[in-house]
Amino acid sequence: MLRLCFVCLGNICRSPTAHGVFLRLAEERGLLDRLVTDSAGTSAFHVGERPDARSQMAARRRGFELPGVARQFTAEDFSRFDLILAMDRTNRAALLAMARTEEEARRVRLLRDFDPRSPRDADVPDPYYGGDAGFEEVLDICEAACRGLLDYLERERRI
Ligand code: 4NP
Numbered sequence: 667m668l669r670l671c672f673v674c675l676g677n678i679c680r681s682p683t684a685h686g687v688f689l690r691l692a693e694e695r696g697l698l699d700r701l702v703t704d705s706a707g708t709s710a711f712h713v714g715e716r717p718d719a720r721s722q723m724a725a726r727r728r729g730f731e732l733p734g735v736a737r738q739f740t741a742e743d744f745s746r747f748d749l750i751l752a753m754d755r756t757n758r759a760a761l762l763a764m765a766r767t768e769e770e771a772r773r774v775r776l777l778r779d780f781d782p783r784s785p786r787d788a789d790v791p792d793p794y795y796g797g798d799a800g801f802e803e804v805l806d807i808c809e810a811a812c813r814g815l816l817d818y819l820e821r822e823r824r825i
Contacts, residue, residue, distance in 0.1 A: 667700060667701065667702050668700060668701055668702070668748055668749070668819065668824055668825050669701075669702040669703075669746060669747045669748045669749070670688070670701065670702070670703050670704075670747060670748065670749045670750075670751060671703070671704045671705060671706055671739070671743060671746070671747040671749075671750050671751065672684040672685045672688070672703075672704075672705040672706075672751045672753070672777065673705065673706050673707065673708060673739055673750060673751065673752050673753065673757055673761060674705075674707060674708075674752075674753040674754070674757055674790070674792075675707055675708055675709050675711070675753075675756070675757055675792065676707050676709060676711050676712045676718075676736065676794065677705055677706055677707030677709075677712060677713075677734075677736035677737060677738075678707075678712045678715055678716075678717050678718045678721065678736050678794075679717070679718050679720075679721045679792070679793050679794055679801070679804065680753040680754075680790045680792065680793070680804055680808075681705035681706065681707065681753055682705050682717040682721060682732040682733065682734055682736075683717070683721050683725060683730075683732060683804050683805060683808050684705070684751065684753065684777055684790070684808045684811070684812060685703060685704070685705040685732070685733055685734065686725055686730045686731055686732040686733055687725075687730055687805070687808040687809055687812045688703060688808075688812040688815065688816075689703060689733065690729070690730055690731075691809075691812050691813060691816055692816060695816060695820075697816070697819075697820075697825055700825045701825065704734070704746075704747070705733075705734055706737050706738060706739035706743060707736055707737070707738055707739065708738070708739055708757050708760040708761065709738065710738045712736040713736050713737055713738055714735060714736060714737075715735065715736045716734075716735055716736075717732040717734070717736075718794070720793070720798065720801050721793075721801055721804070723801075724798070724801040724802055724804075724805055725805065728805060730805075739761065739764070740764075741764050741765075741766060744764070744765060744766065744770040744773065747773065748773060748824075749773055749775065750773050750774045750775070751775055751776075751777040751815070752774060752775070752776055752777065753776075753777055753789070753790040754776075754789035754790055754791075754792070755776065755787060755789055756789075758774055758775075758776055761774045762774055776788070776789075777790060777808075777811045777812075777815070778790060778807065778811050780811055780812075780814040780815040780817075780818050781807075781810045781811040781813075781814040782814055783810065784807075784810070784811065784814075790804060790807050790808065790811075791803065791804070791807075
């Protein structure tokens with residue numbers, strides 16, 4: 667089993683979107699039974715909430731369901747996941763500050779670094795305070811990055 671956790675700030679927009687997109691694409695490749703997946707936020711702002719209604723609607727229009735209820739990432743999550751996918755550099759920094767060992771720090775990666783067409787160190791932009799176009803952009807980015815991530819995991823025989 668490979669264990670992955672998608673992480674953003676609130677755990678209601680970007681990380682549930684990445685999680686839902688990843689699950690669908692992994693299912694299409696027949697890989698679901700080799701994966702354990704979850705998402706979390708570096709903040710506690712929205713703990714207990716389902717994904718933002720705007721994220722859910724935009725995802726549903728493309729046939730994705732967004733799983734989960736918001737929770738905050740904790741240091742114990744480093745023991746539960748092999749790969750921790752940060753949505754942006756700020757959240758990556760927050761995760762790295764929580765890592766207790768070099769080995770834990772190496773499990774933290776930026777999601778978009780798995781998209782071969784993305785610039786290095788690129789963020790999934792926060793759509794929360796913007797309009798509908800931001801939620802579509804998050805979906806475009808997550809689809810490309812999750813495809814790249816699955817390509818990487820298969821190529822490197824991690825799954
Ligand atoms: P997310 O978006 O990190 O993609 O879930 C946000 C959700 C809530 C807030 C910021 C970003 N907030 O400030 O409440």
